[in-house]
Every structure is written in C-alpha cells, then in structure tokens.
Amino acid sequence: MNSENEVNEANGHNGLGGKALRAGENTPGDAVQVSDGIHGSGDGHKPERFNPQLPQDPSDDDSDDSESGEDDQSTDSEEEDSDDSSEVEVPSKSHFDDFFEGNALFTCNELLEYPLFTPHFMYLEYQQTFLEIRKLVEEVPNELKYEISALLYPMLVLGYVQMVVGGDHKMAKRFLEENEDCLEDIYDRSIAKLRRIRRPQQVPGRALELLLRRDLVRIEMPQAASIKFSEYRAKWPLDQQNVFIGHIAIDDLETAPQERLSLRRPPLEVIRWADLTHSSRRSLHLEPCDQQLSSCFLRPPLLNESEEVICAVLFKDGCWVAIAIDYFAIRLVEVKLTESVTVLSVLTGHSGKIVTGDFSPDRRFLVTCSQDGTIRLWCLVLQMCAGIYTQQSPVRSVVFAPVTDYFAAACEDGLARVWIKSCDEPILRICGHLAELEVCLYHPNSRYLATGSADLTVRMWDVASRGEQVRLFFGHKAPISALAFSRSGRYLISGGLDHMFIIWDTTDERPIRSLSYHSAPISTIDIALDDSRLAVGCRGTYLSIWHFENILKPHQHRERILILSHPNEAGPILQSRFVSLGLLISICGRQPRTRAPKNRARK
Numbered sequence: 001m002n003s004e005n006e007v008n009e010a011n012g013h014n015g016l017g018g019k020a021l022r023a024g025e026n027t028p029g030d031a032v033q034v035s036d037g038i039h040g041s042g043d044g045h046k047p048e049r050f051n052p053q054l055p056q057d058p059s060d061d062d063s064d065d066s067e068s069g070e071d072d073q074s075t076d077s078e079e080e081d082s083d084d085s086s087e088v089e090v091p092s093k094s095h096f097d098d099f100f101e102g103n104a105l106f107t108c109n110e111l112l113e114y115p116l117f118t119p120h121f122m123y124l125e126y127q128q129t130f131l132e133i134r135k136l137v138e139e140v141p142n143e144l145k146y147e148i149s150a151l152l153y154p155m156l157v158l159g160y161v162q163m164v165v166g167g168d169h170k171m172a173k174r175f176l177e178e179n180e181d182c183l184e185d186i187y188d189r190s191i192a193k194l195r196r197i198r199r200p201q202q203v204p205g206r207a208l209e210l211l212l213r214r215d216l217v218r219i220e221m222p223q224a225a226s227i228k229f230s231e232y233r234a235k236w237p238l239d240q241q242n243v244f245i246g247h248i249a250i251d252d253l254e255t256a257p258q259e260r261l262s263l264r265r266p267p268l269e270v271i272r273w274a275d276l277t278h279s280s281r282r283s284l285h286l287e288p289c290d291q292q293l294s295s296c297f298l299r300p301p302l303l304n305e306s307e308e309v310i311c312a313v314l315f316k317d318g319c320w321v322a323i324a325i326d327y328f329a330i331r332l333v334e335v336k337l338t339e340s341v342t343v344l345s346v347l348t349g350h351s352g353k354i355v356t357g358d359f360s361p362d363r364r365f366l367v368t369c370s371q372d373g374t375i376r377l378w379c380l381v382l383q384m385c386a387g388i389y390t391q392q393s394p395v396r397s398v399v400f401a402p403v404t405d406y407f408a409a410a411c412e413d414g415l416a417r418v419w420i421k422s423c424d425e426p427i428l429r430i431c432g433h434l435a436e437l438e439v440c441l442y443h444p445n446s447r448y449l450a451t452g453s454a455d456l457t458v459r460m461w462d463v464a465s466r467g468e469q470v471r472l473f474f475g476h477k478a479p480i481s482a483l484a485f486s487r488s489g490r491y492l493i494s495g496g497l498d499h500m501f502i503i504w505d506t507t508d509e510r511p512i513r514s515l516s517y518h519s520a521p522i523s524t525i526d527i528a529l530d531d532s533r534l535a536v537g538c539r540g541t542y543l544s545i546w547h548f549e550n551i552l553k554p555h556q557h558r559e560r561i562l563i564l565s566h567p568n569e570a571g572p573i574l575q576s577r578f579v580s581l582g583l584l585i586s587i588c589g590r591q592p593r594t595r596a597p598k599n600r601a602r603k
Contacts, residue, residue, distance in 0.1 A: 098190050099217060100157050100207040122243075123168060126159035127175055129240045134182055136232050137434060140225075142454040145434035146474060147225035151248065153183055154217045157194065158247050161207045165200050184432060185469035216249040226250050268471070268508060307331075310368065312587045313359035314577040319585060320344070322366060324354040330368060332380070337585075345383045349376055358407065360400045365421075367407050369395040375409065377421060389419055392426075401442045408449055408463075410437035416451050418463055430467035432459060441483040450492060452480025458494045460506065473504050475511055484525035491552070493534065495522025501536055503551060513551050517544055517562075520572075524586075528578045533563065535584055537573030542566065543586055 130152065137149045156179055163172035173195075180191050197203055209215055221229070229250065233241060310330075312321045318336040325331050330347040352372030359366055365386070366378040375395065377387035393413035400407045408418045414433045417426040435454040442449055448470065449461045458480055460471035478498035485492055491512070495501040501522050502514040520540035527534050527548060534548040543566040550561045576586040 098157075098193060099154065100161065100210065101193070101204045102206045120166075120168070123159075123163050123166065123171055123175075125239045125243050126155075126162055129236075129243045130155045130159055130175075130179060132232075132236060132240060134179070136229065140228055142435035142479070143456055143477070144225045144228055145455045146457050147221050148229055149434060150219055150221070151229075152179075153187055153190075154219070154248060155244075156180070156183070157190075157207075158210065158217075160194055161197065161203055162211055164197055165203055165208070165211060167200065169198050184472065186472065210247060213246045217247060218249050218251055220253045221250050222253045226252060309574055309587065310354055311357040311359060311366075312575050313363055314575070314579050314585045314587070315363075316579045316583065319587060320359065320363065321587060322357050322359070322368070328352060328354060328370065328372070330354060330357075330366075330378075332366070345380070347378050347383070347385070349385050350374070356395060356398055358399050361402055365400070367398055367400065369398050369409065375419075387421060387424075389424060389426075392417070396437055397439045399440050399442060401446045402444060403446045406446070406463075408440050408442065410440040410451055412436040414453070416440055416449060416461070416467075418449070418467075428463060428467050430461050430463075432461075432469050433457065438479050438481060439483055441485065444485055444487065444489045450483050450485070452483055452494060452496075454479040456480070456496075458483065458492070458504070460492070471506055471509055473502070473509060473511070475502050475514060476500065478521075482522045482525045484527060486527050486548075487529060487531050491527075491531075493525050493527070495525050495536065497521040499538070501525060503534075515546075517565075518542060523573055524576045526577050526584075529581055533578070535576045535578065537576045537586060539572045543573055543576060545584070 133148070133151050133155060137145050137152070140148055156176070160172045160176050163169070163175060176191065176194060180187075183191070210217065233244065236244075307326075308324045310322050310324050312319050318334060321333050321335060323331045323333065325346075327348070328350040330350075332344040332347065334342045334344055336342075347366075347368075350368065350370040350372055352370045354368050354370045357366060357368035364379065364381055366380055367375060368378065369375050369391065371394070373391050375389040375391055375398070376385050377389070378384070379386040391409075391411070393411040393415065395409045395411055397410040398407060399409075405421055406418060407421075408416055410416055414431065414436055416430040416437060418428040418430070419425075420427050430449070430451070433451065433453040433455055434457075437451050437453050439452040440449060443460070447462060447464045449463050450458060451461070452458045456474065456476045456479065458473040458476075459469055462468045462470050473492070473494065476494065476496040476498055477500070478496045480494055480496050482495035482501075483492065490506055492504045492506050493501055494504065498516075499518050499521060500514055500516045503512040504510070505512055518536065518538040518540065519542075520538040522536060523539050524537040525535070532547070532549050534546040534551070535543060536546070537543045545563040545566065547559070547561050547563060550559050553559070571588045574587045576584060578584050
C-alpha cells in the first residue's frame with residue numbers, strides 16, 4: 001500500500017479524484033505540458049503508446065456494426081475484420097491527434113487496477129449532463145452562447161467513450177447519432193474517429209485516463225460566461241455535477257478572445273483565393289498611399305423622416321440609391337458627383353415595411369426584403385418585379401454573389417439561405433450559428449459566404465460544397481455589423497457593435513490586428529482596388545482611412561497605419577466604396593449626435 005501511495009503522489013493525483021496535472025508538474029517518466037488547451041505528453045519524453053487489453057463484456061453485441069452478416073459465434077479476429085469492412089473511413093488528409101487520442105501518462109498495470117465498467121445509470125448521467133449543457137446554450141444571452149457551446153464536444157466524446165468502455169456500444173452509437181448535429185462542421189473528422197472506437201480494446205490510453213479522472217480537459221472561458229455556467233450548474237443533480245467536474249475544468253480567460261487556446265481541431269481546409277501578383281500590381285500603375293485621396297460624401301434626397309435608405313450601388317461618377325418610402329414602395333434615384341439627382345423609377349409591390357436590399361453587380365437587378373414575409377427580385381431594365389420568394393424567417397441582410405444568378409440572405413432564425421433567381425425555394429440552407437444572423441457577404445470568387453452573427457462569431461461557408469463550414473473567427477464583444485473581403489480574397493475584415501474592427505487571415509483563422517478607434521458601431525468597410533487602403537465608416541459622422549499594407553506587416557516593421565479621420569456633416573455613414581484607385585464615395589444619412597473619436601488608433 002505504501003508503494004502504491006507513493007506512485008499516486010508522484011503522479012500528481014490522489015486516487016480517482018486527484019487534481020489535474022498542470023504545466024510544470026512532471027510525472028516520473030513524462031514531462032507534462034499544456035497543448036492546445038489540454039494536457040498532453042511532452043515531445044521530449046513521449047512514452048510508447050499502449051492500448052490496454054481490457055476485458056470484453058460478454059453482453060457486447062456488435063452484430064449491428066457489421067454489414068457482412070457473419071455469425072455471432074465467429075472468432076474475435078473475424079469480428080474485427082467484419083467491423084472494419086463497415087466502418088466509416090476518416091478522410092485521408094493530414095493527420096492530427098484529437099484531445100482523447102495519444103499516449104496515456106501512466107503505466108498499463110496501474111490503469112487496470114481500477115474498475116473500468118460502470119453501472120448503466122451512470123451512462124444516463126453522462127447523457128443528461130450533455131443535454132443540460134445543450135439546453136443552457138439555448139437559454140443564455142447571445143453573447144455567451146459560443147463560449148458555453150465549447151463544452152459540448154468534450155462532453156459528447158467522454159460520454160461516448162465511457163459507454164464503449166462499459167461494453168454498451170449500441171447506446172454509445174445512439175448517443176452519438178442523436179447529438180452530433182449540434183456540433184460545428186469542423187468536428188466531422190473527429191466524429192468519424194469516434195465511430196471507429198467500438199470495443200474497449202480500441203479506446204486510446206489518453207481517453208482511458210480522462211475517464212479515470214487522472215487528468216482534466218481544460219477549457220478557457222471569459223469570467224462572465226464562467227460565472228453564468230457555474231450558477232446554472234449548481235442547479236443540477238449532484239451526480240451530474242460530479243460527472244462534469246470530474247472530467248472538465250474551466251479556466252478564466254486572461255488573453256484576448258481571439259488568442260485563446262482551444263481543444264485540438266483538425267487542420268483547416270485549404271480555401272481558394274487569388275493573390276495579387278507583382279505583374280498585376282505594375283499594370284495598375286498604383287499611386288503612393290500618401291498621395292491625395294479624393295473623397296465625396298453624398299446625402300440621398302430623403303423627403304420625410306419615414307423614408308430610409310436600404311441599399312446603394314456606387315460607381316465612378318456617382319451612385320444609385322434605393323430608398324424605402326411611404327406605401328411600402330421603393331424610390332430608385334441616381335446621385336451624381338455633381339450633386340444632380342435623378343429619379344429613375346418607383347417600384348411597388350411589397351405590402352409591408354422594406355428593411356434591406358442589394359443591387360446586383362451589373363446594376364440590372366435589385367433584391368429587397370420586407371416585413372410582409374417576401375423577398376422580391378426587381379428587373380431594373382424593365383422596371384418590374386421579376387420574382388417573389390417566401391421568407392422562412394425575417395431577413396437582416398441580403399447580398400448578391402459576384403455571379404449575379406445567386407443571392408444570399410442572413411435570417412433571424414440563425415440560418416443563411418441561398419437562392420438562385422430562377423428557383424422559388426432556397427437551394428441551400430446553412431446552419432451552424434447559435435443566434436440570429438446580422439450580415440452576410442460573398443467571397444470575391446463566389447464560392448464562399450461569410451456570415452456575422454449575434455453570437456459574436458464570423459463564419460465562412462463553402463456554398464459549392466453543401467454549405468460546409470470552413471472557417472470560424474471569434475474575437476468581438478458585441479454582434480457583428482459589417483464585413484469586407486480584401487480584393488485578393490485572403491483577408492476578411494469584420495466590424496461590430498463594439499466599435500471595433502478586426503483583420504483576419506483566412507488561411508489560418510489568425511487575427512492580424514484589432515482596432516478600436518470609432519465611437520459608434522461600425523456600419524461599413526471597404527478595401528481599395530489594389531488592397532493598399534482600408535476605409536471604415538460608423539454610424540457616427542467619422543470615416544477613417546488606413547494603410548492596409550502597413551497593418552499586415554509584423555509589429556517590428558509597422559509604420560504609420562492611420563491615414564486620416566474624415567468627419568462629415570451629411571449624417572451617419574451607411575456605405576462606403578472605393579470606386580477607383582483614387583476615389584472613395586460614401587452614402588450618408590441624417591445628422592447624428594455623436595462625439596468625435598480620439599486622434600489616434602489604439603490597439
């Protein structure tokens with residue numbers, strides 16, 4: 001007994017309820033370090049991986065796992081061959097170890113000293129704990145949903161593996177199938193790995209020690225979300241609380257949200273974007289960034305307070321503006337840089353307030369969304385309605401693809417829907433956000449759709465691959481209100497109601513820089529045709545223009561990044577666009593009451 005206690009103390013735990021190993025606490029044979037938000041073996045002292053030969057539960061029936069129809073009395077080797085023939089293959093991409101994979105930190109003999117089978121009611125406790133977390137994600141405020149949803153994946157994995165170790169693969173399989181849809185698409189490869197674990201002998205050593213509570217899965221979470229979760233968890237039955245605290249520990253997040261450590265995730269899919277080449281830059285004859293930039297603020301002709309600008313399309317010598325007017329109609333006007341205003345047409349047909357819209361890139365079509373529950377497509381050449389589409393949920397934002405046959409809508413039910421002009425029903429419904437969507441934008445190559453949500457995340461979806469999520473960006477402190485891609489398509493800029501905008505590298509989800517400069521929510525973002533300047537407008541009166549190329553440089557090589565801060569007297573800035581290399585046009589609304597921002601940006 002004394003020798004056993006000495007081993008337990010040396011390994012940093014005391015029986016099944018011991019403390020979690022932290023960085024700097026070493027086992028006799030392994031150096032333990034924090035890796036991707038959880039603990040793993042150090043590369044310098046990596047023990048040989050083992051899978052203990054656990055006793056097989058005689059009640060385990062794998063007949064449902066095999067499609068070959070072999071007899072239940074076949075040998076173990078024959079059963080394994082049969083199982084392998086029906087397994088879902090993991091995509092053959094670059095290998096990665098999930099948090100439940102890899103080496104255990106303890107010896108095989110020590111693990112086998114503890115009971116590995118649990119009563120059936122314990123499986124139900126794992127299942128109920130997962131469902132309680134899932135219920136909480138639906139109930140908490142939008143700004144906390146994504147933080148707390150990070151607990152779902154490790155709880156699903158631990159519950160599944162516990163059922164497999166106990167010999168009840170049927171229950172584990174059912175548990176996985178009923179709940180995997182609530183996880184992000186990024187975990188699809190991890191779920192495929194879990195499906196391959198069907199017998200106790202197949203459980204990785206790392207997963208076993210997590211089940212034995214020799215270590216904890218550590219999740220970083222801001223204090224507000226951590227407090228809310230602790231208050232909710234205190235209402236759980238004692239058994240469910242013990243299941244959670246025995247496997248998962250929540251650490252207060254001390255770094256910026258976008259710099260946090262997370263559970264290991266599969267390597268990111270390669271996305272296709274076109275970079276600007278040196279030859280193309282020379283052919284553009286670019287002017288230096290410090291030369292004079294011509295800018296013009298245009299105020300649309302609003303006749304009364306009930307009228308509202310819903311969208312605009314800007315071009316070199318002016319813009320077209322769609323204005324929602326009385327009687328649920330749309331007045332289409334052309335505003336020239338010479339300040340001349342021409343009414344092009346008045347479009348009627350909606351029976352409710354018009355909330356948003358967008359022009360097609362070729363200026364031949366206009367799509368509008370109304371509170372009457374319809375989306376209307378207008379042909380501006382014939383000045384008539386060309387299509388009516390039913391809204392399944394109120395629309396917050398609608399945008400045309402660079403290929404004008406398609407348009408997408410960001411909806412209040414948390415879904416993004418994609419239509420083709422010739423089809424009455426959406427051809428694609430994209431789900432994954434945890435709260436209502438606020439804005440959407442197509443990538444320059446039309447293959448990807450970016451969406452911003454009240455759950456404080458920005459996500460990219462591959463619309464050419466059935467809406468699969470390919471990127472997730474998290475770092476804002478309030479709902480997303482504006483999005484813009486660089487002309488090359490590599491960089492994504494997001495602005496929020498937190499008055500902050502963040503530049504992201506879409507190749508690796510890395511935040512390049514976050515800037516808090518404006519004193520009002522960000523309303524519009526655009527990048528110059530040569531990717532040299534960045535224009536950011538807010539619902540106040542200020543438009544800021546930045547050296548985008550300098551922002552992308554490493555810290556030690558960064559030069560001046562703010563070119564100018566441009567006030568205007570026309571009102572809140574609704575939309576800004578670089579229409580040529582040296583010309584920026586902004587559409588403004590009414591005179592706001594906001595204070596001027598500080599003279600320089602702060603990181």
